[in-house]
Amino acid sequence: MRMRPTLSWTPTEDLPPGTTDLEPVVEALSTGGVLVLSGAGISTESGIPDYRGEGGSLSRHTPMTYQDFTADAQARRRYWARSHLGWRTFGRARPNAGHRAVAAFEGHGLLSGAITQNVDGLHQAAGSEGVVELHGSLARVVCLSCGTLSPRRELARRLEEANVGFEPVAAGINPDGDADLTDDQVRDFHVVPCTVCGGVLKPDVVFFGEAVPPSRVAQCRALVSEAASLLVLGSSLTVMSGLRFVRQAAGAGKPVLIVNRDATRGDRYALTRVALPLGTALTTVAGRLDIPVDGQTAQAG
Structure with missing residues (x-):
C-alpha cells in the first residue's frame, strides 16, 4: 500500500x-x-520532480488519496482539472x-x-x-464501475472538448502528473464519465x-x-x-x-x-x- x-x-x-x-x-x-x-x-x-528530494513536491503538495477521490465529487473535479493540465507537460517528458x-x-x-x-x-x-x-501508469484510465481500460490520450481529447478555453497557469508539476492549481482555477472544470457505463474514471495508478x-x-x-x-x-x-x-x-x-x-x-x-x-x-x-x-x-x- x-x-x-x-x-x-x-x-x-x-x-x-x-x-x-x-x-x-x-x-x-x-x-x-x-x-x-x-x-x-x-x-x-x-x-x-520527485516527492522527497531537495525541493521535492511534498514540501508544497499533498497528492490525492484514494479515499478522497472515491468519496468526493469535488475532489475528483479538482484532481482531473489539475491532472489534465499537468498531462500536457508530463506527457511531453522524454x-x-x-x-x-x-x-x-x-x-x-x-x-x-x-x-x-x-x-x-x-x-x-x-x-x-x-x-x-x-x-500503474498515467497513460491509462480505468472506470471504477465497469473496469474498462482506455488510453489517456482519448480522455485528454474528451476533456479538451468539454473545457474549451481552460488555460490556467500552474505553479508547478508534481511526480504524479498533478499541476498546482487553486480551487478558484478549477471551479468550473467539467469532468467526463466512462463512455461505456457512465461511471467514474480514475487514472490507472495506485493512489x-x-x-x-x-x-x-x-x-x-x-x-x-x-x-x-x-x-x-x-x-x-x-x-x-x-x-x-x-x-x-x-x-x-x-x-x-x-x-x-x-x-x-x-x-x-x-x-x-x-x-x-x-x-x-x-x-x-x-x-x-x-x-x-x-x-x-x-x-x-
Whole structure:
C-alpha cells in the first residue's frame, strides 16, 4: 500500500554514509542477474520532480488519496482539472541518460528485470521491455464501475472538448502528473464519465492510501527471488511498497545497491549507497562496462 504522504520518514544518524565509488555497481552488473527498482529520482533529469528530494513536491503538495477521490465529487473535479493540465507537460517528458542506461544494461543481458515505482512510462520510452509498473501508469484510465481500460490520450481529447478555453497557469508539476492549481482555477472544470457505463474514471495508478494489486506484488517478489542482486535507482524507499523488496533481497542474502543522492530508508540493508546524480552515475557505469548508450560508447569515469 502507498501510505499517506504525511507519514514521512526522517533519516537517522546511524545510517551508513553515501559514497562516490561506483565499483560495486559495476561489479554487480558485470556479473549479471541484476533487478532494477527505480523511483521518482530517476525521472528528475527529465523535468519531473520527485516527492522527497531537495525541493521535492511534498514540501508544497499533498497528492490525492484514494479515499478522497472515491468519496468526493469535488475532489475528483479538482484532481482531473489539475491532472489534465499537468498531462500536457508530463506527457511531453522524454527519457534521460539514466533511463537510457538502464535500457542499455537490459539490451546487453545484464538485468533479470525491472520494477518501477514511477507512473511516467519513461523506462519503456527509452527502450526497456517487460518493466513492472508497481504503481500503474498515467497513460491509462480505468472506470471504477465497469473496469474498462482506455488510453489517456482519448480522455485528454474528451476533456479538451468539454473545457474549451481552460488555460490556467500552474505553479508547478508534481511526480504524479498533478499541476498546482487553486480551487478558484478549477471551479468550473467539467469532468467526463466512462463512455461505456457512465461511471467514474480514475487514472490507472495506485493512489496514496490504495493497495497495490496483490498479483503485482507477487510478480515483483518473484523477480526479487530470481535476481542475483537488487539495484535501487532514485528512490528514498520511504514507503513500504518499495522497501519490502529491499528487505526481501537483503533477507535472502542478495546484495542491495542504491544510487540516490540522499539517504534512504533502505540504506541499512544496502552494500553501498552511491550519492551521485543518476544520469552521471549510470552513464559512467556503462562506460566502464563498454556499453553504448544512445548508440555511442559511454566515456568511462
